[in-house]
Amino acid sequence: xxxxxxxxxxxNEKRIAVFFEKRPALIARIKKLEGSTWSHSxxxxxxxxxxxxxxxxxxxxxxxxxxxxxxxAGIEKFKQYLRSKRYxxxxxxxxxxxxxxxxxxxxxxxxxxxxxxxxxxYNNEYILKYNLSASYQNQIVNAIxxxxxxIQNKSMAxxxxxxxxxxxxxxxxxxxxxxKLILEILPNIKHRTMLCLLYSCGLRRSxxxxxxxxDIDSKRNLILIKQSKGKKDRIVPLSPxxxxxxxxxxxxxxxxxWLFEGQQPGSTYSEQSLQSVLKQAIKKAEIKKPVTLHxxxxxxxxxxxxxxxxxxxxxxxxxxxxxxxTEIYTHVSTKSIEQIKSPFDDL
Numbered sequence: 001x002x003x004x005x006x007x008x009x010x011x012n013e014k015r016i017a018v019f020f021e022k023r024p025a026l027i028a029r030i031k032k033l034e035g036s037t038w039s040h041s042x043x044x045x046x047x048x049x050x051x052x053x054x055x056x057x058x059x060x061x062x063x064x065x066x067x068x069x070x071x072x073a074g075i076e077k078f079k080q081y082l083r084s085k086r087y088x089x090x091x092x093x094x095x096x097x098x099x100x101x102x103x104x105x106x107x108x109x110x111x112x113x114x115x116x117x118x119x120x121x122y123n124n125e126y127i128l129k130y131n132l133s134a135s136y137q138n139q140i141v142n143a144i145x146x147x148x149x150x151i152q153n154k155s156m157a158x159x160x161x162x163x164x165x166x167x168x169x170x171x172x173x174x175x176x177x178x179x180k181l182i183l184e185i186l187p188n189i190k191h192r193t194m195l196c197l198l199y200s201c202g203l204r205r206s207x208x209x210x211x212x213x214x215d216i217d218s219k220r221n222l223i224l225i226k227q228s229k230g231k232k233d234r235i236v237p238l239s240p241x242x243x244x245x246x247x248x249x250x251x252x253x254x255x256x257x258w259l260f261e262g263q264q265p266g267s268t269y270s271e272q273s274l275q276s277v278l279k280q281a282i283k284k285a286e287i288k289k290p291v292t293l294h295x296x297x298x299x300x301x302x303x304x305x306x307x308x309x310x311x312x313x314x315x316x317x318x319x320x321x322x323x324x325x326t327e328i329y330t331h332v333s334t335k336s337i338e339q340i341k342s343p344f345d346d347l
Contacts, residue, residue, distance in 0.1 A: 078147050197211075204228065204297060305330065
């Protein structure tokens with residue numbers, strides 16, 4: 001989920017307005033941030049204008065709060081290193097931005113003098129003070145560790161750095177009846193084909209939007225997913241029913257470069273537009289759950305498991321590196337749970 005933010009003046013006070021899709025889970029997250037307030041007049045959530053929140057939401061820092069010249073040079077070297085190692089631009093930006101917040105905090109201290117104790121102080125006086133998320137905290141720790149080991153040639157004892165306990169959340173899953181309702185309710189064949197492919201192949205949204213017509217192997221009923229997460233290729237089976245839908249879509253739209261293109265020929269379909277397609281479908285289907293695109297992938301994996309597909313095959317189909325990632329679906333599958341008889345029935 002992407003957040004957007006901008007600086008505003010509210011009641012003569014500098015604030016940061018945060019824009020996002022109004023879903024209960026996201027509202028609950030922003031409520032936890034220190035100083036968050038809902039403005040009835042502006043119809044927007046806003047936060048205090050602090051350096052921490054500016055960094056967290058990608059807003060520029062005041063010039064006096066930039067890293068030192070040494071720090072700025074270090075960040076540039078870090079970016080060059082990440083790109084040379086073929087890190088994605090998204091990861092490069094995430095890591096370099098995380099490192100920037102740390103080097104701003106210690107802008108008056110030489111980089112060679114920074115040690116583990118400084119990281120612990122930063123964790124307490126910045127991350128915990130501003131109630132930044134556990135995932136953001138992990139990003140910063142990872143960035144600091146990698147930067148100092150590669151650019152500064154200094155080893156940071158990560159086991160001494162306080163990391164948050166990992167959250168163990170179960171994936172959200174829809175029933176087959178809910179999936180059927182969502183997929184059949186859209187009249188637009190392009191929109192319906194996109195959502196059907198997401199569910200029927202367990203695709204990530206980026207994988208769907210990066211598909212090209214040549215990635216569809218209609219003779220073998222397969223789709224080739226190229227350079228996905230972790231820069232891996234994989235193949236997934238293509239349902240004959242989806243192939244019929246794809247052919248009808250292709251005849252009508254004749255995509256040139258990407259399988260699903262935006263309004264301009266040759267441009268990729270945007271993630272925001274795809275999310276809007278799903279939002280439109282769940283509204284028409286009158287489903288009250290805060291469904292996201294990733295729920296379709298979770299549902300695909302769970303339904304495969306419930307139909308008896310071996311977990312090892314599901315791991316391959318989803319492109320998971322570790323079987324532990326795939327095993328989480330065993331906790332949401334209802335196949336075994338439904339067979340358990342409650343002792344209440346014997347009373």
